Amino acid sequence: MNSPLQTDLYQLTMAAAYWQSGTADHESVFHLFFRRLPFQGGYAIAAGLEPALQWLEAFRFRTEELDYLASLRTRNDHPLFRDDFLAYLGDLRLELDIDAVPEGSAVFPHEPLLRVQGTILHAQLAETALLNLVNFQTLVATKAARVCYAAAGEPVFEFGYRRAQGPDGGLTASRAAWIGGCEGTSNVLAGHRYGIPLRGTHAHSWVMSFDDEQEAFDRYAEAMPDNSTMLVDTYDTLEGVDKAIVTARKLRKQGHELSGIRLDSGDLAWLSQQARAKLDAAGFPDVKIVASNDLDEHLIESLRHQHAKIDVWGVGTNLVTAADQPALGGVYKLAALRRDDGTWQPRIKLSEQTAKSSIPGRLQVRRFMEDGKFIGDAIYDVDRSFDGATTIIDPADPIRRKEIPAGTTATELLQPVMKAGRRIAPAEPLETIRNRCQESLASLHTGILRLKNPHAYPAGLEEGLHERREKMLGELR
Numbered sequence: 001m002n003s004p005l006q007t008d009l010y011q012l013t014m015a016a017a018y019w020q021s022g023t024a025d026h027e028s029v030f031h032l033f034f035r036r037l038p039f040q041g042g043y044a045i046a047a048g049l050e051p052a053l054q055w056l057e058a059f060r061f062r063t064e065e066l067d068y069l070a071s072l073r074t075r076n077d078h079p080l081f082r083d084d085f086l087a088y089l090g091d092l093r094l095e096l097d098i099d100a101v102p103e104g105s106a107v108f109p110h111e112p113l114l115r116v117q118g119t120i121l122h123a124q125l126a127e128t129a130l131l132n133l134v135n136f137q138t139l140v141a142t143k144a145a146r147v148c149y150a151a152a153g154e155p156v157f158e159f160g161y162r163r164a165q166g167p168d169g170g171l172t173a174s175r176a177a178w179i180g181g182c183e184g185t186s187n188v189l190a191g192h193r194y195g196i197p198l199r200g201t202h203a204h205s206w207v208m209s210f211d212d213e214q215e216a217f218d219r220y221a222e223a224m225p226d227n228s229t230m231l232v233d234t235y236d237t238l239e240g241v242d243k244a245i246v247t248a249r250k251l252r253k254q255g256h257e258l259s260g261i262r263l264d265s266g267d268l269a270w271l272s273q274q275a276r277a278k279l280d281a282a283g284f285p286d287v288k289i290v291a292s293n294d295l296d297e298h299l300i301e302s303l304r305h306q307h308a309k310i311d312v313w314g315v316g317t318n319l320v321t322a323a324d325q326p327a328l329g330g331v332y333k334l335a336a337l338r339r340d341d342g343t344w345q346p347r348i349k350l351s352e353q354t355a356k357s358s359i360p361g362r363l364q365v366r367r368f369m370e371d372g373k374f375i376g377d378a379i380y381d382v383d384r385s386f387d388g389a390t391t392i393i394d395p396a397d398p399i400r401r402k403e404i405p406a407g408t409t410a411t412e413l414l415q416p417v418m419k420a421g422r423r424i425a426p427a428e429p430l431e432t433i434r435n436r437c438q439e440s441l442a443s444l445h446t447g448i449l450r451l452k453n454p455h456a457y458p459a460g461l462e463e464g465l466h467e468r469r470e471k472m473l474g475e476l477r
């Protein structure tokens with residue numbers, strides 16, 4: 001699906017009003033950012049940029065979409081949109097400049113993931129789709145990174161499509177889960193569309209379709225001699241393991257090896273230990289034990305703590321639905337307007353809570369590094385850049401500050417990706433994005449990675465920006 005109608009009605013009514021009031025061409029800057037980290041974690045992983053760029057590039061109203069808009073009526077039965085406005089939409093292409101944090105990067109609250117610059121009408125028409133694409137994928141990539149962190153390097157297979165939030169939720173979740181570190185997916189469309197490695201075992205129905213579990217295993221192994229992981233828990237799990245061993249012996253005689261067994265119920269720690277002992281004693285130390293059953297990062301951490309002998313984790317529902325926090329809460333806020341003299345006027349939205357008041361200016365993020373680790377991110381205004389030492393101030397809690405000495409190594413997080421509606425570079429291979437995620441995670445101090453009560457990474461406003469924002473807030477109040 002790729003349509004300019006993937007938006008909220010108010011974007012179109014505002015567009016009509018901008019157009020009619022003669023302000024449509026005012027140059028603006030919006031930022032897409034979130035205010036709170038998901039899952040009470042210490043970081044988030046940016047994702048969804050590439051689909052967002054594809055959506056922006058493809059943006060154009062087709063005749064039938066314009067016809068639909070022409071059919072919309074007000075409550076007193078007047079056309080909602082004027083014909084001349086719809087004719088204008090018919091010729092419209094988005095000509096936005098986008099600077100973005102590369103997908104797979106670790107990101108933190110208040111930092112723009114995207115900076116969108118262009119006419120206010122164009123920027124507004126992009127809002128809803130950009131939020132939809134970036135919010136969900138960032139959420140799932142973050143969840144996947146947490147699940148994979150709990151698995152501590154053991155492979156995680158994403159098994160979520162059947163319980164995902166609709167067809168597109170399932171497909172984009174598979175993409176994001178792979179970025180976040182999953183080793184493969186059961187979702188065949190995601191394999192085809194994104195080149196994600198496919199993984200899988202078999203279902204209970206296979207075993208139930210035979211009178212005898214042994215026969216079910218043997219038949220499956222015959223059909224898939226080099227791709228057999230036997231689901232052993234349909235009846236008695238440990239008897240199922242014994243039968244899988246019988247099948248494994250038959251396979252070996254024919255020159256093949258059983259790939260694995262899967263446990264999907266009961267006490268996964270105890271059963272995996274028993275199964276491992278049986279497999280090892282029978283001469284099958286390389287047969288992998290896969291576990292599934294409503295797993296998430298906390299259960300995986302607990303099972304590892306219990307010395308479960310699980311080699312591969314199958315994780316579905318809790319991963320692709322981000323079950324403990326089903327939305328990221330990213331927002332898209334106007335931050336600056338260009339004056340007639342070409343200079344930028346910062347704009348701010350006031351809120352009862354200072355942290356929720358928006359951050360004015362055209363923003364960039366400077367990430368500081370020491371000994372290969374990220375030590376802090378300073379959000380600053382590109383029109384009032386800074387050099388040398390600075391203090392990073394948490395907008396949610398200005399007492400929290402981090403001093404950055406002059407000469408500290410730094411990189412600029414937002415990179416230009418689109419100019420006047422055209423992408424600057426080809427799409428990044430998904431593998432590059434996935435590797436970037438691993439590198440980003442390796443660059444965070446371990447306290448930030450832990451699942452519960454993580455250390456808060458110092459991300460906030462460069463002191464000059466903090467002072468200007470405080471001044472603007474003071475004047476408005």
Ligand SMILES: Nc1ncnc2c1ncn2[C@@H]1O[C@H](COP(=O)(O)OP(=O)(O)OP(=O)(O)O)[C@@H](O)[C@H]1O
Pocket residue numbers: 264265266267268269270292293294295299302303306
């Ligand atoms: N050793 C363990 N420690 C912590 N949680 C576990 C352990 N073993 C299994 N679990 C988790 O406990 C939850 C319940 O599993 P259990 O198999 O008892 O119920 P179930 O899902 O209803 O089983 P079934 O699939 O047979 O209906 C699952 O999320 C499972 O992953």
Ligand SMILES: O=P(O)(O)OC[C@H]1O[C@H](OP(=O)(O)OP(=O)(O)O)[C@H](O)[C@@H]1O
Pocket residue numbers: 159160162163202203204205264292293294295314315316317318
């Ligand atoms: O628990 P999740 O993390 O979502 O992982 C996926 C689940 O989906 C399958 O169950 P399902 O009952 O749908 O099919 P089955 O009959 O093959 O077990 C599988 O056996 C897992 O239990």
Ligand SMILES: O=C(O)c1cccnc1
Pocket residue numbers: 159160186199200201202262292314316
């Ligand atoms: O291949 C599997 O084992 C699988 C696929 C989807 C859902 N649960 C398990």
